[in-house]
Amino acid sequence: MLVKIVMELEDVPGQLLKALEPISRFGGNIQSIMHQRERKTPLGRVPVMLVFEISDKARMNKILNELRTMGVRITQLGEREGAVRSTVLLVGHIVHTDIMGTIDRLNGIRGVMVSDLSLAMGAPNKESAARMTITAGDEKRLRLAISTLRRAAGRKKLLMITSLEETE
Amino acid sequence: MRIILIGFGNLGKGLARIFVDKADFLRKTYGLVPHVVAVADERGAAMDENGLNLSKLLKVAEKKSVAAYEGGKRGKMALEVIEDMEADVVYELTPTNIKNGEPGFTHIKRAMLTGKHVITSNKGPLVVAFGELDSLARKCGVEFRYSASVGGAIPVINLARRLLAGNEIREVCGVLNGTTNYILTRMSTEGVPFEIVLREAQELGIAEKDPTLDIRGIDTACKITILANSILGIDAKLEHVKVTGIDRISSEAIRLAREAGQTIKLVGVARRGSLEVGPRLVPFGHPLAVGGTLNAVKFELDLAREITITGFGAGPQETSSSLLGDLIDIHRTLGG
Ligand SMILES: NC(=O)c1ccc[n+]([C@@H]2O[C@H](COP(=O)([O-])OP(=O)(O)OC[C@H]3O[C@@H](n4cnc5c(N)ncnc54)[C@H](OP(=O)(O)O)[C@@H]3O)[C@@H](O)[C@H]2O)c1
Numbered sequence: 138m139l140v141k142i143v144m145e146l147e148d149v150p151g152q153l154l155k156a157l158e159p160i161s162r163f164g165g166n167i168q169s170i171m172h173q174r175e176r177k178t179p180l181g182r183v184p185v186m187l188v189f190e191i192s193d194k195a196r197m198n199k200i201l202n203e204l205r206t207m208g209v210r211i212t213q214l215g216e217r218e219g220a221v222r223s224t225v226l227l228v229g230h231i232v233h234t235d236i237m238g239t240i241d242r243l244n245g246i247r248g249v250m251v252s253d254l255s256l257a258m259g260a261p262n263k264e265s266a267a268r269m270t271i272t273a274g275d276e277k278r279l280r281l282a283i284s285t286l287r288r289a290a291g292r293k294k295l296l297m298i299t300s301l302e303e304t305e
Numbered sequence: 306m307r308i309i310l311i312g313f314g315n316l317g318k319g320l321a322r323i324f325v326d327k328a329d330f331l332r333k334t335y336g337l338v339p340h341v342v343a344v345a346d347e348r349g350a351a352m353d354e355n356g357l358n359l360s361k362l363l364k365v366a367e368k369k370s371v372a373a374y375e376g377g378k379r380g381k382m383a384l385e386v387i388e389d390m391e392a393d394v395v396y397e398l399t400p401t402n403i404k405n406g407e408p409g410f411t412h413i414k415r416a417m418l419t420g421k422h423v424i425t426s427n428k429g430p431l432v433v434a435f436g437e438l439d440s441l442a443r444k445c446g447v448e449f450r451y452s453a454s455v456g457g458a459i460p461v462i463n464l465a466r467r468l469l470a471g472n473e474i475r476e477v478c479g480v481l482n483g484t485t486n487y488i489l490t491r492m493s494t495e496g497v498p499f500e501i502v503l504r505e506a507q508e509l510g511i512a513e514k515d516p517t518l519d520i521r522g523i524d525t526a527c528k529i530t531i532l533a534n535s536i537l538g539i540d541a542k543l544e545h546v547k548v549t550g551i552d553r554i555s556s557e558a559i560r561l562a563r564e565a566g567q568t569i570k571l572v573g574v575a576r577r578g579s580l581e582v583g584p585r586l587v588p589f590g591h592p593l594a595v596g597g598t599l600n601a602v603k604f605e606l607d608l609a610r611e612i613t614i615t616g617f618g619a620g621p622q623e624t625s626s627s628l629l630g631d632l633i634d635i636h637r638t639l640g641g
Contacts, residue, residue, distance in 0.1 A: 224565050228558050257557035266558035268565060296553045300586040
């Protein structure tokens, strides 16, 4: 998901770098940074607008908590819709069990899209593996997509490996 | 303190060695003098009211049963030893049996009923009858400690029950099996297929000859069951844990994970309403992404939020840390 925040930093060198550290530490991918010097606060703090991409809400919250603990004031927070995602691995006879059909079914859920697929074929008669990234409009839809995929994997006797953050 | 050791394999011997090596330290620091008055293995027992000479016993047990120790008795059953000998503490260190918990289950019950404190590393009795043993200990007024049963050297249970006592524990999850973690780590760093790494692990003595319980995730499920009972207060049995092993994890799967910045770990999760064990994607750099035979356990807590500890989950010396810690703790609790 994409997160946009506006935070107030003291106008001394090194502040921005310090504030960016927790974002990268928790796996955030910084997309843009904009100083809003013209909007300096009465106490001399400079608002900085920051956009970053992060895999899930739990991590976003960790970043925000960390920033607050550091004493950074966050004045605005917005999550952009349409960008929660989760990576899933499948192991089994993936091609023979119609992976495309499964993908069509997931894509058929409103607000859900299989945005990435990598296949690794096993040796003849061995199982293959696939990595799939599912992108959804919000957490609820992502959950629905994952449980749909879980049921399909069960029917097709595929081993499904979800991310640690994913709970059943 | 008068001590009986039941089981003199890796852990029994390891602990005896530590008693010898740390005798001065234990006496000076805690005023604790461990007198091992009896040791039993499957073939017989060595006994001495005045305390066995552990260095001698270790020498004897290199090749033979402890029954070959001076005055020892071949065929003397552990159960009789527990009944016959006066002692403060019984260490139950026999093999894990997840079907009915035996012989450990009976040993532990008998020790409690004869008024002896019990320290064990044996998961069998705990997964079969945690509640029963816990209440029997209370009824008999004895201490019951099993730190070594989960996480080897890592103080998982005591950390949760004591130092984190003010927290509500929402979830505990972890990498709890060194063998499978070694296999997955080697597969990930070297790209070697599962069967080859497994063979290598067996040659190194990291995996057992029959590695089924580890590979299929059952060992991890045992530990999740014990954690659910002991720190979450859930009356759980092994069969309540949903288990998937790592036997289907291929090098291809691991490579695909790695390309996305993730590694595959066998993770056990215990939370109210859900006990599960299975392979999971864990980002590199995550506290549970530990390598080699290491274990790691992560608590989710209402106050402290998150705490993770890492360490060695097995090995005689490492596990002695927990076994000895339990003894010192009992010694202190009783004001010895
Ligand atoms: N090894 C570790 O690092 C580790 C770590 C944590 C927990 N554990 C658990 O701790 C326990 C002991 O592990 P270990 O590695 O020491 O096992 P081990 O090397 O197999 O030793 C088991 C010992 O128990 C004895 N034994 C078997 N049946 C008995 C009976 N009916 N009565 C009396 N003694 C009996 C065996 O006797 P014989 O010598 O006559 O065969 C042997 O001395 C297991 O439950 C294991 O799962 C081990």
